[in-house]
Amino acid sequence: MNILFKKIIGIAYYFLRNTFIITGICFLLLIIAEDLQPGFFSFWFDIKGLTIGVIVSGVLALFTSQFITDKI
């Protein structure tokens, strides 16, 4: 059970890592676009949700990184 749990967490790491990288890129691009064109995203939606998504996926990826399995 313990091994299976570790394996699942290990696999989840890869998903969390990719989520973190892509949402992080998305976040940075939005900040750059907002700087170039004020209101680019802030007029249409609240960035709070995306920021929380980036932070949570990053933190979880960091914690699950110790369970990485060599093969996915």
Add this chain to the structure above:
Amino acid sequence: MKYILKIYTILLIIGMLFFFGWLIYKNLVVTGKLFLVNDFCNESQVISNLYPENRVGGVEKENDICSQRIFTEPVYFKVKISRTFSKAKIKVVYEDERQSLVQLGLMKRKITPLDWRFDLQSTEDQIINHISKDNLEEQSAEFSVGLDDITDHSLEFIISVPGLTDGRHQIKIRRIEVELSRSTQDWKTIFADLKNYLLRKINE
């Protein structure tokens, strides 16, 4: 599992591209019309509440109906815009036992701090565009919008209620609707706009 991860990553990237496409579509206002509402219940990202604070009350909520009171006139509200428009139609819905006529106006860009120029709705237009129904008053107005009306990516509107301050009276604003319009976009105009935008950014 490797394939699932790949598919998941591709889906995330496609989602991100769609999201940026949606934002660009919203910012370009391809259809040429943008309709915005502030009903005071949900904080609007685009239309501000009324200000200055010493002339208006806070947002009040009664039986799921939200409003903001005006004690002293004139008061203002801002509409953030992502690009230029040629016309702005505004409609203000308010409660007033005396059925007073409000006068709407559009502030011009301030060149100096004491620059208070505005386009004010004419008295005839005020009478024509006033509707009273179901104990609610509606006042609407249409303004031509140019670069001279935009301050910090916003249009600033004025609500004047002549006689409100002297009569120690107050009105409740229930809803603000703004319809902004410009010519519709096609690929030619999008590229021309993009070129102008880049030139403007380089010259800044």
